[in-house]
Amino acid sequence: MHSIEYFQSIIQKKIDGFCRVNGDEEILQPVKYIIQLPAKRMRPVLALMSANLFADEVEKVIYPALALEVFHNFTLMHDDIMDNAPLRRGNATVHEKWNTNTAILSGDAMMIQAYQLMCKAPAHNLKDVLNVFSTTALEVCIGQERDMQFEKRNDVSVEEYMEMIRLKTSVLVAGAMKIGAIIAGASEKDQDLLYKFGENIGIAFQLWDDYLDAFGDQAKVGKQKGGDIIADKKTFLLLQAIALSNEEDKKIIEKYKGASQTKNAEKVEAVMSIFENLHLKDLLQTEMKSYYNAAMDALKQVAVAPERKLLLMQFAEGIMQRDR
Ligand code: IPE
Ligand code: IPE
Ligand code: MG
Ligand code: MG
Ligand code: MG
Numbered sequence: 344m345h346s347i348e349y350f351q352s353i354i355q356k357k358i359d360g361f362c363r364v365n366g367d368e369e370i371l372q373p374v375k376y377i378i379q380l381p382a383k384r385m386r387p388v389l390a391l392m393s394a395n396l397f398a399d400e401v402e403k404v405i406y407p408a409l410a411l412e413v414f415h416n417f418t419l420m421h422d423d424i425m426d427n428a429p430l431r432r433g434n435a436t437v438h439e440k441w442n443t444n445t446a447i448l449s450g451d452a453m454m455i456q457a458y459q460l461m462c463k464a465p466a467h468n469l470k471d472v473l474n475v476f477s478t479t480a481l482e483v484c485i486g487q488e489r490d491m492q493f494e495k496r497n498d499v500s501v502e503e504y505m506e507m508i509r510l511k512t513s514v515l516v517a518g519a520m521k522i523g524a525i526i527a528g529a530s531e532k533d534q535d536l537l538y539k540f541g542e543n544i545g546i547a548f549q550l551w552d553d554y555l556d557a558f559g560d561q562a563k564v565g566k567q568k569g570g571d572i573i574a575d576k577k578t579f580l581l582l583q584a585i586a587l588s589n590e591e592d593k594k595i596i597e598k599y600k601g602a603s604q605t606k607n608a609e610k611v612e613a614v615m616s617i618f619e620n621l622h623l624k625d626l627l628q629t630e631m632k633s634y635y636n637a638a639m640d641a642l643k644q645v646a647v648a649p650e651r652k653l654l655l656m657q658f659a660e661g662i663m664q665r666d667r
Pocket of ligand 4: 425490
């Protein structure tokens with residue numbers, strides 16, 4: 344059995360090569376900058392691991408896997424503009440280091456490059472692969488639009504939030520699983536089961552991303568601490584806090600909505616202590632666990648020998664305990 348690190352190293356080598364062939368054009372400098380920052384490479388690794396369930400040789404999946412990472416990094420570059428985020432992977436975001444127009448344009452270039460790389464999928468799979476990729480990419484945009492719209496709304500339900508994170512985050516994880524499976528020649532039934540695995544594990548992943556945004560160790564997470572609180576994001580934590588807190592705490596949350604930047608530190612501290620007093624971490628982990636279980640159920644039904652699934656199971660467990 345291969346290790347997770349083995350698949351990560353395959354991707355890192357391809358990223359190094361991708362950076363070497365990306366020339367001196369100004370527009371490509373931020374592309375190389377963001378993609379070289381230390382990252383988990385979850386989506387390409389999952390695409391390779393998904394393929395490896397069905398095929399020992401995963402060579403044909405490497406460029407499509409790289410395409411997924413390039414696409415993901417494009418979404419991060421634009422997400423950081425939308426979220427007004429100063430830090431990414433422990434370093435200045437592209438719009439901070441350069442400027443917003445540069446981040447928009449380099450992001451656009453990256454999206455095109457993602458398509459160029461995805462087109463290196465084997466010819467007989469190309470139509471199916473591009474179909475999954477394009478559907479996924481559009482869904483991510485829809486999810487991102489809802490994420491921003493929710494900042495301004497006061498009546499977002501947990502169900503709406505769940506659908507929003509399914510779109511902005513989990514469909515790309517699911518799409519990665521499916522693209523790997525398609526290229527490795529899996530049956531349609533198995534492709535769909537792996538999509539389901541990715542969709543559920545992706546939701547658990549985003550729930551924990553929300554938690555780490557406030558409570559994670561900033562040195563490991565590499566993002567501005569409490570960025571979601573500052574931006575009035577309707578995260579799982581905030582929605583539960585609004586639903587479960589007493590009148591006094593509800594007023595505190597309300598008071599800080601849209602507060603000026605000078606209040607950032609006290610806002611983050613006040614809202615985090617409301618989260619803590621309500622023990623929302625337990626609630627969030629219970630929610631994560633139910634999505635994790637649904638992911639495992641889907642994986643169990645995939646028609647390959649159980650020992651081939653061990654690495655994916657290990658990876659999913661790692662997602663539940665990650666600190667970055
Ligand atoms: C961050 O993704 C964006 C989300 C969807 C939460 P990752 O947590 O996978 O970030 P990197 O690629 O490892 O930096
Ligand atoms: C990002 O969600 C989802 C996409 C990039 C599409 P977040 O805004 O929570 O991601 P981070 O926390 O900035 O990485
Ligand atoms: Mg963000
Ligand atoms: Mg965002
Ligand atoms: Mg986040």
